[in-house]
Amino acid sequence: MSTLILGVVVSGWHVPILFLEEDGLRAPIVVGYLLGSVAVTFWYTWLFNHTGGSVLITLVSHAAQGTITIGGFWSAGADFAQANLLFGLVASAVAIGLVLFDRKAWRGPAASYFPRKK
Template identity: 35%
Template sequence: MKTRVIQDVPQHRDTRTRTRTGLAGWIARHRLTSFFVLAYVLAWWSWPLYRMDVWPRQAFNAVGALLAALIVIAVADGRPGFRDLGRRMIRWRVPWYFYAFALLLPVMLRFGVSALNPAPDPEWAGLAWGSFALTFLVRLVNPLDGPMAEEPAWRGFAVPRLQGDLSPLASAAVLGMLVALWHLPLLGDIGPAGLIATFVITFVYVWLFNRTGGSVLLVLLFHNAQGFLTMTDLGYRGADLSRQEWYECAAWAVVALVLIVADRDAWSRPR
């Protein structure tokens, strides 16, 4: 496969951008910095207020990533930026095997790892597959849930701009670290294995995004397939759940390593 590094985003580095002043001008000149700062602030804002007894509860607002991308696009790029993101959101004309990869690999990996670490009391007969299908569809369009809240932001906005200056491999490493740290407030729920898995699976996301011509739709499907069937749905609890999390983390690390080694062209900048 030929490499296609995705970086075709409107940057507007013209005289108007260079001469803009104030906060809007700073954001236009520092799109990525502005985006990541906003993504953290909008997702974490209730935590310090809760600690100071100013806010009644603490919450992790995943939609902060999506809002950050939309704010920066509105200030720095305007309509061309929204058109670019919109085209990526509906970019569906990709080879069929990428759909198979996005939809089947997460489920196959989960069940495959489950064979190595069987749940002590799985209730297969009680799994309502119709409910899972409905959950899949709702998560696909719900901006308050992980897939829609994150993919237009991390992949649709950040990856093309990171790859304007860095190779896809370096971009994936930088993004993986920032996204893993962004999930830090969820440490009590996802554990250390979840944070590490978030880092390593970012390489898989970036590979899929680039190989599909910058399709946010495909990485959105991939993210959705990852989480609509949870480990607790399969009966994992306590120590078994923790072990399963580490096993899946290791499995995704293997997938990422295989993609890096087997498809080296995908990770270098075009000559």
């Protein structure tokens, strides 16, 4: 649940990027972008939890995903809108897969990254 809340916050944080794109406020672009932002937050949470709490690996993953943007591959227009929507749907499918197939990691107690004192 906390990852979902974080995903909504992250989406809100990234909304200004929509104003930088030509025709960025079209419905498929907005839906795909916001859906993708929430879904990618699940990826990063999963990655953080499965690398022993490595912020570096999560940051490198975010930088790579941010560097290879959809706008860099498609010009504004119908293709760009479809690509954004497709990214949101695929990212959501991956996030749902992470939650379903690694249910134990999401439902269990939070991992402690600090050794216990004796």
